[in-house]
Amino acid sequence: MTEAIVVADALRRVFGAKTAVDGLTFSVPRGAAVGYIGANGAGKSTTIKMLTGILKPTSGSALTCGLEPLRHRRQLARRIGVVFGQRSQLWWDLPLRDSFRALGAIHRLGRDALRDRTAELVDRLDLGEFVDTPVRQLSLGQRIRGEVAAALLHGPQLLILDEPTIGLDVLSKERLRVFLTEQRALHGTSLLLATHDMGDVRRLTERILVVDHGRLAFDGTLTQLVEQVGAERVVVLDLTDPAPPLDGIPGTRLVGVEAGGLRQRLSFGSGETTVAAILAVVARRGPAVHDLTIEEPDIEAVVRRLYAS
Structure with missing residues (x-):
């Protein structure tokens, strides 16, 4: 069995009359990339604060990197990196490079190790143009890249x-996503990503946890989530010649006809039919398919359907 880098067991946190996290149980294998998603107030940030030793659970337990977060907070700080999108670990009036030096000293990195790691991060995150600029003068995108490097x-x-x-x-998001994917490939870093950005989830994670009012509503892959809520995919058929509407194909629903019948869009559920079966019916009707694409369901709509179910 793969060693877990995060284990939450019946984790619960209460603030006065409000239960922010209510009996969460899950684990994250070492080397995995897991998305942790939910609406505002669902309990995501509270969970992260308990996993990192910032908050004490009201009940239940957690292990992060094999350590109890609150009890071994200093040791844990050497094994994890944390980025809060709206909070900073950088020194506001210092250049990025000086913040990196200070953090290197805090983590007791040797001079050579700090130099080599700083050079790698500056190169891969394109920090060179502003690494000697005070943090307060950086744009949001530049600062976030600096936060990730730190x-x-x-x-x-x-x-x-x-x-x-x-x-x-959009450009800053894509640059950051590419970098994080590279870092996982190069260093085997495990990733726990709490976000509202479904593009981040789709690009960076292999598994998702959906939390709703502090409780775990779903644990699995995006494909499994789509199947669970019955969301539909769309096959877009580009035909060599105009054709009548391709309605009535078993397991599908015609959702659009464009360019006088040259392009037609059919939606279908994963459990109802397959692309191969659709193409077989189209071929029997006569029009030749020049090209096709598959449009996956919008992930935000999928999550909304999960909450509504």
């Missing part, structure tokens, strides 16, 4: 990201 400076076993791309433009 969290990874000491080579943590686990990287925890809480809304890391909030407020970033």
Whole structure:
């Protein structure tokens, strides 16, 4: 069995009359990338604070990197990296490079190790143009890249990201996603990602945990979630010649006809039919398929359907 880097067992946290986290039980295998998603107030940030030793659970237990987070908070800090999208671990009036030096000293990195790791992160995150600029003068996208570099400076076993791309433009988000994918491949870093950005979930994680009012509503892959809520995929058929509407194909629903019948869109549920079966029926009707694409369900809509069920 793969060793777990995070274990939550009946984790619960109460604030006065409000139960923020209510009996969460899950584990994250070492080396995995898991998305932790839910609406505002669902309990995501509270869970992360308990897993990192910032908050004490009201009941239940947690192990992160094999340590009890609150009891072994100092030791745990050397094994994890954490980025909170709206909080900073950088020194506001210092250049990024000076923040990295200070953090290197805190984590007791040797001079050579700090130099080599800083150079790697500056290169891979394109920090070179502003690494000597005070943090207060950086754009949001530049600062977030600096935050991620700071969290990874000491080579943590686990990287925890809480809304890391909030407020970033499309280019900055994509640059950060590519970097995180590379880091996992190069260093085997485990990833726990709490986010509202479904693009992050789709691109960066292999498994998702959906939390609703502090309780675990789903644990599995995105494909399994789509199947559970009955969301539909869309096959887009580009035909060589215009054809009448391709309605009445078993297991499908015609949702669009474009360019006078040259392009047709059929939605279908994964358990109702397959693309191969659809193409077989289309071929019997006569029109030749020049090209096809599959549009996956919108993940935000899938999650909304899960909450509604």
